[in-house]
Amino acid sequence: MKAFAYVRAGSVEEATEAYAAHPGAKYLGGGTNLVDLMKLGVEQPGALIDVGRLPLDAVEELPDGSLRIGATVRNSDVAAHPAVRDRWPALSQALLAGASGQLRNAATTGGNLLQRTRCPYFQDVTKPCNKRQPGSGCAALEGVHRDHAVLGHSETCVATHPSDMAVALAALDARVELYGADGTRSVPAARFHRLPGDRPERDTEIRPGELVTGVVLPAATAGLPSLYRKARDRASYAFALASVAAVLRVEDGVVRHAGIAFGGLAHRPWRAERAEAALLGAAPTEAAFGHALDLELAAARPLRDNAFKVPLARNVGVDVLTRLVPPTVA
Amino acid sequence: MGSRHHTRDDAATAAADRHHSQVTLHVNGTPRTLTLDHRRALLDVLREDLDLTGAKKGCDHGQCGACTVLVDGRRVNSCLQLAVALDGSEVVTVEGLGDGGMHPLQQAFLDRDAFQCGYCTPGQICSALGAIDEARAGHPSHVTDPGTPSGRPMPLGREEIRERLSGNLCRCGAYPHIVDAVEDVIR
Numbered sequence: 001m002k003a004f005a006y007v008r009a010g011s012v013e014e015a016t017e018a019y020a021a022h023p024g025a026k027y028l029g030g031g032t033n034l035v036d037l038m039k040l041g042v043e044q045p046g047a048l049i050d051v052g053r054l055p056l057d058a059v060e061e062l063p064d065g066s067l068r069i070g071a072t073v074r075n076s077d078v079a080a081h082p083a084v085r086d087r088w089p090a091l092s093q094a095l096l097a098g099a100s101g102q103l104r105n106a107a108t109t110g111g112n113l114l115q116r117t118r119c120p121y122f123q124d125v126t127k128p129c130n131k132r133q134p135g136s137g138c139a140a141l142e143g144v145h146r147d148h149a150v151l152g153h154s155e156t157c158v159a160t161h162p163s164d165m166a167v168a169l170a171a172l173d174a175r176v177e178l179y180g181a182d183g184t185r186s187v188p189a190a191r192f193h194r195l196p197g198d199r200p201e202r203d204t205e206i207r208p209g210e211l212v213t214g215v216v217l218p219a220a221t222a223g224l225p226s227l228y229r230k231a232r233d234r235a236s237y238a239f240a241l242a243s244v245a246a247v248l249r250v251e252d253g254v255v256r257h258a259g260i261a262f263g264g265l266a267h268r269p270w271r272a273e274r275a276e277a278a279l280l281g282a283a284p285t286e287a288a289f290g291h292a293l294d295l296e297l298a299a300a301r302p303l304r305d306n307a308f309k310v311p312l313a314r315n316v317g318v319d320v321l322t323r324l325v326p327p328t329v330a
Numbered sequence: 331m332g333s334r335h336h337t338r339d340d341a342a343t344a345a346a347d348r349h350h351s352q353v354t355l356h357v358n359g360t361p362r363t364l365t366l367d368h369r370r371a372l373l374d375v376l377r378e379d380l381d382l383t384g385a386k387k388g389c390d391h392g393q394c395g396a397c398t399v400l401v402d403g404r405r406v407n408s409c410l411q412l413a414v415a416l417d418g419s420e421v422v423t424v425e426g427l428g429d430g431g432m433h434p435l436q437q438a439f440l441d442r443d444a445f446q447c448g449y450c451t452p453g454q455i456c457s458a459l460g461a462i463d464e465a466r467a468g469h470p471s472h473v474t475d476p477g478t479p480s481g482r483p484m485p486l487g488r489e490e491i492r493e494r495l496s497g498n499l500c501r502c503g504a505y506p507h508i509v510d511a512v513e514d515v516i517r
Binding site: 001003004005006008028031032035036038039040048050052076079080081082085086089092093096097099100101102103105106235236237 | 348349351367368369371390391392395398404405406407410411412414415417457460461464467468469470471472474476480481492493494495496497498
């Protein structure tokens with residue numbers, strides 16, 4: 001590992017100033033992914049700006065019924081928070097489906113969003129990877145890619161985003177709050193991560209030096225039935241092959257709101273907008289859910305070894321949506 | 331990671347270096363002040379500088395749990411924690427458990443034959459203690475019924491114990507006896 005300077009920031013302003021003052025700086029949250037990538041030689045920061053103890057550790061109920069989760073709140077604390085469990089249960093379930101107890105205790109909300117792909121070629125500095133080293137090629141395209149993308153990928157990158165939390169945030173219409181040289185701004189969680197296109201080195205819409213300060217769960221999805229379900233190779237402590245977060249509002253026997261996001265299928269949480277549109281006004285039946293998800297997944301372009309993900313995602317999605325229908329309707 | 335010569339031989343001259351910092355860790359109740367290369371993980375500091383070799387280096391990438399210790403009362407993978415970021419923290423390792431003798435969970439591991447080679451055992455024990463506290467504090471797990479009320483202790487059956495300890499691998503496969511040992515101490 002390359003030697004680096006270390007700065008512990010006391011405020012978001014101090015953090016962004018320190019970032020600007022240190023070439024090659026990286027923000028350090030819980031370190032569960034960054035420190036690992038430094039050990040692997042994938043990340044070689046000249047300085048770490050420690051934001052893990054910034055006063056962004058609160059979960060606040062806002063007057064409009066939304067909930068702000070500070071960027072340094074640990075994943076385990078978000079998952080256990082009564083407001084999250086009671087009103088946005090898919091977020092708690094997504095967090096608990098990810099990593100291990102030890103990792104969730106260290107990992108932060110901001111860091112979870114900014115974690116990198118677990119593509120084995122990205123993590124192996126002896127292999128070509130356009131995300132790690134732009135222009136070097138993609139070893140996964142014709143290599144071991146069973147876990148890789150089926151939607152939205154490009155010739156330059158077929159990696160998936162590994163976060164479970166981000167999938168739930170996308171489905172729940174959460175926003176990501178940012179602080180940087182241009183002040184504060186917020187972006188929809190479903191638009192925070194990017195598709196690879198010809199710039200796979202950029203995972204997100206974050207600008208250089210910008211800091212995630214928190215995420216906001218909106219009142220609009222508070223209290224609606226929501227679920228997260230993850231299919232993986234073992235029952236615990238594994239990344240998703242395919243996962244689904246969904247929130248559903250059914251009134252008068254028809255779907256009035258559907259928020260559906262897939263994990264494990266793409267370079268970002270895949271918000272299933274086509275399926276959502278197809279469900280609006282429809283009766284919430286298994287057939288309608290299957291039809292809507294088929295429309296969405298018609299865009300899938302599986303790689304040589306991961307076509308199984310398409311029916312897997314469909315079936316997990318139909319299951320989740322069916323469970324979200326209130327018993328009086330079903 | 332940083333090797334010994336970075337921290338021991340050069341420590342006196344390195345204090346003002348931009349790549350080193352003075353760090354105080356309260357380890358098993360004793361304050362320990364060290365000048366450390368920023369690259370050094372808590373696990374390496376515990377094992378190499380403080381001669382606390384209970385926490386083990388298994389994968390060194392946060393995947394096996396053999397390095398699990400308690401930092402400020404919470405279980406974490408010490409291989410992924412940079413020591414410099416923990417300045418002022420309370421660290422408890424397997425050596426710090428028990429009050430003069432063995433901790434009841436250590437005794438339960440003996441009574442239940444909850445290990446074979448023993449390499450993962452310190453991490454299993456620290457992780458289980460952290461998991462028991464999390465459940466007492468009302469933290470749910472992946473297998474907890476979502477209808478279980480918040481803010482109250484979560485009951486720990488075998489399925490819960492297995493899920494909550496999934497971050498600790500045992501290549502000998504002593505899992506059934508590990509669950510037995512944990513069940514003994516939560517009864």
